[in-house]
Structures are given as C-alpha cells and as structure tokens.
Amino acid sequence: MTTFRYRAKDKSGQTLDGTMVGDDRHSVAARLQEMGYFVLELAEVRESRTSLNPVASFLRWTVNPVFAGVSTHHLALFYRQLATMVKSGMTLTHAMSALRVQGTCRRLRKIAGEAVEYMQSGGTLSEAFARYPWVFPELHISLIRAAEMGGTLDSTLQRIADYLEREVRIRQKLRMSTLYPKIVLLAVILIPRFPILIFDGFDAYAHSTIHTVAPMLLWLLGLWIVFRLLSQISVFRQILDSVKLCVPKLGSMVKMLALSRYYRALAAMYSAGAPLSQSLIHAANASGNTFLAGRLRRAAPPVEKGTRLSDALAATRVLPRMALDMISTGEQTGNMDEMLDRVAEYTENEAEVAVFQSTLVLGVLLLLAVAAYVGTFVVQYYVGMYSNVMNH
Numbered sequence: 001m002t003t004f005r006y007r008a009k010d011k012s013g014q015t016l017d018g019t020m021v022g023d024d025r026h027s028v029a030a031r032l033q034e035m036g037y038f039v040l041e042l043a044e045v046r047e048s049r050t051s052l053n054p055v056a057s058f059l060r061w062t063v064n065p066v067f068a069g070v071s072t073h074h075l076a077l078f079y080r081q082l083a084t085m086v087k088s089g090m091t092l093t094h095a096m097s098a099l100r101v102q103g104t105c106r107r108l109r110k111i112a113g114e115a116v117e118y119m120q121s122g123g124t125l126s127e128a129f130a131r132y133p134w135v136f137p138e139l140h141i142s143l144i145r146a147a148e149m150g151g152t153l154d155s156t157l158q159r160i161a162d163y164l165e166r167e168v169r170i171r172q173k174l175r176m177s178t179l180y181p182k183i184v185l186l187a188v189i190l191i192p193r194f195p196i197l198i199f200d201g202f203d204a205y206a207h208s209t210i211h212t213v214a215p216m217l218l219w220l221l222g223l224w225i226v227f228r229l230l231s232q233i234s235v236f237r238q239i240l241d242s243v244k245l246c247v248p249k250l251g252s253m254v255k256m257l258a259l260s261r262y263y264r265a266l267a268a269m270y271s272a273g274a275p276l277s278q279s280l281i282h283a284a285n286a287s288g289n290t291f292l293a294g295r296l297r298r299a300a301p302p303v304e305k306g307t308r309l310s311d312a313l314a315a316t317r318v319l320p321r322m323a324l325d326m327i328s329t330g331e332q333t334g335n336m337d338e339m340l341d342r343v344a345e346y347t348e349n350e351a352e353v354a355v356f357q358s359t360l361v362l363g364v365l366l367l368l369a370v371a372a373y374v375g376t377f378v379v380q381y382y383v384g385m386y387s388n389v390m391n392h
Contacts, residue, residue, distance in 0.1 A: 004028045004044055007130075008037035009138075011277065011301065015040070025122060038278050040141060041130045070135050072171065074105040076164035083157035092153075093119055111135065124148055139265050139286040146274035156272045163268050166348075170257070173352055177359045184366040188373060234290065242291040249358055256351035258289040259319065262296060263344035271337040277304040280312075292318060309336075323347070 005019050006028070016037065022028035025042055032039050070078075078099065085095035093116055100113040115128035126145040129136040140160055147156035230236045245251040265286035269279035277300045284296035299312035310328035313319050319327075323343045330339030 004042055006032060006037075006039060006043075007041040008032055008039045009281065010038075011036055011304065025127070038142070038281075039145075040133075040138060042127055043131070070105055070107055072164055073168050074108060075135070076161050076168055077104055078108050079157050079161040079164060083154055083161055086157060087154040092125055096125075107135070125153075137286065139269070139282045142274055142278065142282045143268060143272045146269070146272045149273075152272065156268075159268050159271060163264055166264065167261070170260075170348060170352075174355060177352075177355050180363040181359055181366050184363060184370055188366075188370050237290040238294065241289045244289070245291060249354070253351055253354045253358065254289065255292065256347050256354065258287040258292050259323070260344045260347040260351060262287040262292075263323070263340045263347065267337040267340035267344065270340065276309065277301070 004022060004025060005017075007015065007017050009015055020028050020031065022031065025044070029039050029042055032042075081099060081103075082095055085098060086092065090098075096112045096116045096119070100109050100116060103109040103112060111129075111132055114131075115125070118128040118131070119125065124145075126141050126148060129144065130141045143156050143160055144153070147153040231240075241254075244254045262283050266279055266283035269283055270276070274282075280300040280303060281297050284293040287293050287296065295316050295318050296313075298316050299309070302312040302315065303309055308328075309331060310324050313327065314324050326339050326343050327336070330336040333339075
C-alpha cells in the first residue's frame with residue numbers, strides 16, 4: 001500500500017488537501033471520485049519529499065503565478081502542436097518528447113520534459129499538467145481528464161487550442177482599441193519637455209526625461225508586483241472584481257467579457273463529456289471574475305439534483321434573458337455546445353463594440369486633457385516672457 005497526497009474540489013467548489021492510502025494512483029483517484037470529489041492533483045508521497053517546506057510552498061502559490069507563467073499565445077501553440085501530433089497517431093510520451101525539443105517556449109519545453117518522466121512512471125497527462133497550476137488552469141486539467149476517460153483526447157486538445165486562440169484574438173483587439181489612449185498618455189510624459197529639446201539639445205532633454213520617468217516607472221513596477229501578489233488572495237480578487245462591475249461603462253464591458261469566457265468554457269466542457277455540475281464550476285472559474293464566478297457556481301448543486309440548466313442559471317440572476325433563452329433552446333434541440341458558442345460570439349461582438357466606443361471617447365478626453373496640460377506650459381512661458389519685458 002502506498003500513500004498519496006491529493007488536492008481536490010468538493011461539490012461546492014471548495015479546494016481540499018489530504019492524503020489517502022491505496023494500491024496505486026488509479027484506485028485512489030476512483031475512490032476520491034466515488035466520494036464526490038473532483039481530483040486536481042494526485043501524487044505519491046515519498047520519504048525524501050519535503051511537503052511542508054515553507055519556501056517551496058511560497059514559491060508555488062505566490063511567486064510562480066506572477067513570474068513563471070506562460071503567455072496565452074505560447075500555450076495555444078503548445079496545445080495545437082500536441083493535438084496535431086496525437087491526432088496523427090503518435091503516443092503521448094513521443095509527442096511530449098518532441099515538444100521538449102522543438103517547442104517555442106523555454107518554460108513549456110521544460111514542463112514537457114518533466115511531464116514525459118511523470119507519464120513514464122505511470123501518471124496521466126492531466127496529473128502531469130496539474131503539477132503546474134500557474135501554467136495550466138483548472139479548466140484545462142478538467143477537460144483533459146474528461147477526455148482521457150472518454151478517449152477523445154485529440155479533439156479535446158484541439159478544442160482547448162481553439163479556446164485559447166479566441167482568447168488571444170480578443171486580447172489583441174483590446175490592445176488595438178486602447179492603443180490611441182496609450183499613445184496620448186505617452187505624449188503627456190514627453191511633450192511638456194520639448195522646450196528643453198529645442199533650446200538645450202537632445203542630451204539635456206534625455207537627461208531630464210530619464211530623471212523624471214525612471215522613478216515613475218519604478219513605482220509602477222512596484223505597484224504591479226504588489227498587485228499581482230495580492231491577486232493571489234481570493235478575498236482581494238473578489239473585492240476588486242466586484243468594484244470593477246460597479247464602475248459605469250467599465251462594469252458592463254467586464255461583465256460581457258467574463259460571460260463570453262464562461263460560455264466558451266462551458267461549451268468546451270460540455271463537448272468533452274465532463275459532468276455538467278463540475279463543468280459549471282470550472283467554467284465559472286474560467287470567467288476571470290471572482291465575484292461573478294461565485295454567483296455562477298450556485299447553479300451547480302441544483303443541476304446535480306436534476307434541475308434544468310437554463311432554470312438553474314436563471315436563478316443566479318447573472319445571465320441575460322437572451323442567453324437563457326438560447327441555452328434553453330440548446331437543451332431542447334440537443335446542440336448545447338453549439339448554442340453556447342453562438343451566445344459567446346454574440347457577447348464578444350457586443351463587448352468589442354462597447355470597448356471601441358469607450359476607448360474612442362477616452363482618447364478624445366485624454367487628448368483634450370493633454371492639450372490643456374500643454375496649454376498651461378505655453379501660458380506660463382508667455383507670462384514669464386511678458387514679465388521679463390515689463391521689468392526691463
């Protein structure tokens with residue numbers, strides 16, 4: 001008998017840690033599933049393992065999520081390559097070995113190599129990925145685990161790649177929409193010191209600008225690091241996400257983007273054949289908004305008791321009526337995943353229009369603010385010149 005350490009979620013979505021003794025990893029996983037737990041991690045406890053090492057725990061749950069993550073673009077490419085190899089008939093170990101050598105991201109190449117060793121010792125792909133929660137979110141682990149049970153790993157990997165590529169496209173559109181306001185903000189920093197460039201030369205201008213901008217950048221970097229560390233605390237995330245939803249205009253955009261992620265994730269889980277109650281929990285977590293996720297997770301217990309999905313979601317009072325009607329239609333026709341994708345596409349388009357309108361107005365307001373800011377320097381210059389003329 002061997003002791004295994006597990007991390008799992010119960011039916012309410014709460015994360016549990018513990019140990020269990022069993023013959024092998026598969027028997028322990030089966031027992032945990034019979035108890036109603038959704039297994040996130042399962043690893044053998046070895047005598048040499050220092051599971052209570054505070055430094056390792058700190059790195060795992062605070063530093064790694066901030067500094068050891070992987071971009072969505074690289075992760076989407078990783079899944080796309082893995083899905084292509086698996087679909088072509090390669091074994092998982094051979095496919096991961098190939099990614100260890102020819103992957104485009106150094107961190108993912110390292111993870112692929114460690115995953116090969118883990119699978120060769122008897123573990124599964126989902127268990128190997130679950131060891132890196134700062135790279136592979138719970139949604140991906142759940143989809144892969146359901147695919148491993150149902151024998152649809154290649155199509156599920158393709159589905160995850162499609163999901164991530166849509167996320168990349170949405171982020172690119174947001175960056176393009178906010179490009180003009182960013183340029184205007186940069187002008188606020190550079191334009192007021194143009195007189196130094198004209199009268200004293202480039203060296204004086206660069207020296208003055210660096211001494212002004214460098215402390216500002218250091219402060220911003222420090223605030224960003226503190227913010228990312230605080231974001232690992234669930235209470236802070238929930239308060240911040242609830243505040244975002246209360247801001248006029250911004251709140252509606254945040255909600256639409258979060259719900260579009262929720263629809264996409266739920267469609268992917270449903271298509272992979274995962275249990276619907278667990279799909280609702282993980283799709284809620286994938287929305288990216290902790291406050292909305294807490295309300296959306298309330299739909300899981302009623303669905304598990306037999307309530308229709310549309311009725312359970314309506315009780316959360318989060319989804320709009322149009323989305324609920326389309327989900328109800330999907331239940332009746334049996335094409336739930338396709339209907340959820342359509343709802344997600346509609347919501348994404350609405351969010352894109354809202355973001356474009358808001359950034360357009362923001363850009364104009366920022367331009368007027370910069371003009372007023374530069375105007376104060378012009379007025380000060382002429383007032384000073386006039387004062388000098390009058391004094392002489």
